[in-house]
Amino acid sequence: xxxxxxxxxxxxxxxxxxxxxxxxxxxxxxxxxxxxxxxxxxxxxxxxxxxxxxxxxxxxxxxxxxxxxxxxxxxxxxxxxxxxxxxxxxxxxxxxxxxxxxxxxxxxxxxxxxxxxxxxxxxxxxxxxxxxxxxxxxxxxxxxxxxxxxxxxxxxxxxxxxxxxxxxxxxxxxxxxxxxxxxxxxxxxxxxxxxxxxxxxxxxxxxxxxxxxxxxxxxxxxxxxxxxxxxxxxxxxxxxxxxxxxxxxxxxxxxxxxxxxxxxxxxxxxxxxxxxxxxxxxxxxxxxxxxxxxxxxxxxxxxxxxxxxxxxxxxxxxxxxxxxx
Numbered sequence: 001x002x003x004x005x006x007x008x009x010x011x012x013x014x015x016x017x018x019x020x021x022x023x024x025x026x027x028x029x030x031x032x033x034x035x036x037x038x039x040x041x042x043x044x045x046x047x048x049x050x051x052x053x054x055x056x057x058x059x060x061x062x063x064x065x066x067x068x069x070x071x072x073x074x075x076x077x078x079x080x081x082x083x084x085x086x087x088x089x090x091x092x093x094x095x096x097x098x099x100x101x102x103x104x105x106x107x108x109x110x111x112x113x114x115x116x117x118x119x120x121x122x123x124x125x126x127x128x129x130x131x132x133x134x135x136x137x138x139x140x141x142x143x144x145x146x147x148x149x150x151x152x153x154x155x156x157x158x159x160x161x162x163x164x165x166x167x168x169x170x171x172x173x174x175x176x177x178x179x180x181x182x183x184x185x186x187x188x189x190x191x192x193x194x195x196x197x198x199x200x201x202x203x204x205x206x207x208x209x210x211x212x213x214x215x216x217x218x219x220x221x222x223x224x225x226x227x228x229x230x231x232x233x234x235x236x237x238x239x240x241x242x243x244x245x246x247x248x249x250x251x252x253x254x255x256x257x258x259x260x261x262x263x264x265x266x267x268x269x270x271x272x273x274x275x276x277x278x279x280x281x282x283x284x285x286x287x288x289x290x291x292x293x294x295x296x297x298x299x300x301x302x303x304x305x306x307x308x309x310x311x312x313x314x315x316x317x318x319x320x321x322x323x324x325x
Contacts, residue, residue, distance in 0.1 A: 031064040032232065037075025037087040038067055039217075042262045044272045045190060045279045047254045048110070050261045052243030061235030067261075072144075076220065080104045085225040086236060091215025091299050092148050092308075094318050099309055103223040106319040108237045108289040110244070111216035111282045113209035116149030119177065119193045120184040122202040129157035129206060132164055138182035141168040145216075146186040149208040152302045156211040177201075190278040198271045209282075214302065215295040215319070216282070226320075234323045241288045241325045248280060289324040 038046060049065070052058050058065055068075070075087035076094075080102025088110070097104045118137065120126040126135065132154070139146045154160055169176050173185035174195045185192060193205050208214065219240065221233050247254040255276055259265050265272055296315040303309040 031059060031062055033064040033066060034086060034232070034236075035066045035068045035084060037072070037078065037084065037089075038069050039072030039075055039088050039090075041069050042067070044255065044258045044262055044265060044276045046261070047258050047276055047279070048240060048243035048247045048283070050243075050257050051246050051254050052239045054257045054260070055243070055246060057239040057242040057246075058236070061239045063232070063235055063239065076104060077102070079220055079222050082222055082224050085229065085232060086219060086221050088217060089220045090145050090217050091296065091319075092145065092303060094215070094220055095300060095303055095313055095315070096308060098313055098318055104220050105223060105226060105317075106215065106218055106291065107221050107226070107233055107323050108219035108240060109216070109285075109291045109295075109324075110218045110240070110289070112285045112292075113207075113282050114145070114149055114152075114212075114214040114216045115188050115190060115279075115282050116145055116186060116208045117189040117193060118150060118153060118184050118186055118206040118208075119173075119196065119203050121177065121180075122204050124183055124204070126184055126204055126206070129153055129159065129211065132184065132206075133159065134164065135183040136165040136167055137184045137186060138167045138169040138173055138176045139186035140171050140173070142166065146188075148302060148306070148308075149214070150186045151306050152212050152214060152298070153206060153208050155302060155305060174199075177203075190275050190282070194271055194274045194278060198274075212298050212302075213292060213295045215291065215299045218289075218291070226323075230323070237289055237323045238325045244283050244288050248284065251276060251280060287324065290321055291319045291324075 053065060072089055072093060076089050076097050078084040079087045080097050091106060094104055094106045126132060139150060151161060167182060173187045173192050176182045177185045177196065178199060178201065189207055193203055196203050219237065226233060255273055296319055300312050300315050304312055
């Protein structure tokens with residue numbers, strides 16, 4: 001299914017109008033305007049990007065960002081086709097794209113840990129991966145980071161998807177678990193468990209990152225941009241790293257900045273602040289943006305076990321730390 005979805009996104013994306021970096025002029029002088037696919041709707045989890053815009057970190061690098069909140073696979077396809085220079089994407093998408101011959105390269109590790117969790121009500125007594133055996137687990141579908149994270153978690157305990165019952169429910173994990181339609185759900189650690197606890201439910205959480213290190217969300221580019229415009233890649237990475245550092249040091253101010261970029265954010269203030277606090281846990285690093293080789297090797301192995309890759313890829317060609325500040 002991932003293969004079919006990716007090819008569909010590729011064909012749709014290539015049909016879109018090319019959007020190469022274009023020079024723009026602001027009060028700060030000429031800037032290079034780039035459209036950056038984000039892979040999701042406006043969200044407080046993009047705080048480092050919003051901070052870097054508001055504080056002028058991107059402008060200081062000569063970059064003006066246009067946020068594109070389209071599907072992740074569309075962004076990967078456009079970057080792979082050379083239509084766009086950069087995008088936000090997860091590690092598994094990079095390997096799947098390269099398996100299709102797209103020359104995408106991961107250039108900045110925004111998330112240091114894979115942010116997916118399996119969540120259950122405490123009454124289910126799911127406190128270890130083995131406790132998932134025989135359980136009905138709801139997830140958006142048999143695709144994407146949720147699906148891959150669950151598979152990796154099962155593999156870590158010597159289990160497979162055949163040891164559980166997978167239920168494709170769309171992005172309705174919270175109401176499904178609240179109504180006991182599922183014994184467990186798969187979601188992001190910075191989203192579903194926070195929402196459920198805010199509704200008064202006592203839940204347990206199994207984080208994929210506690211079991212296995214996987215390449216997570218970051219910045220991707222392509223071989224052509226890296227070869228012909230390395231300063232653009234380096235500048236964006238440097239600005240984003242500063243945005244992350246500032247968010248880590250000033251989370252309350254970062255949240256306030258997000259109010260300018262995310263509509264109706266304040267309507268769910270307490271929950272959204274907790275989302276940001278939890279997200280920050282995944283961004284901390286001794287060297288912000290640095291990719292760990294083990295994360296890529298593990299992701300490669302998981303995709304091969306899942307049958308998403310016919311054979312292991314050369315992960316050294318899939319990522320680089322050359323542009324990490």
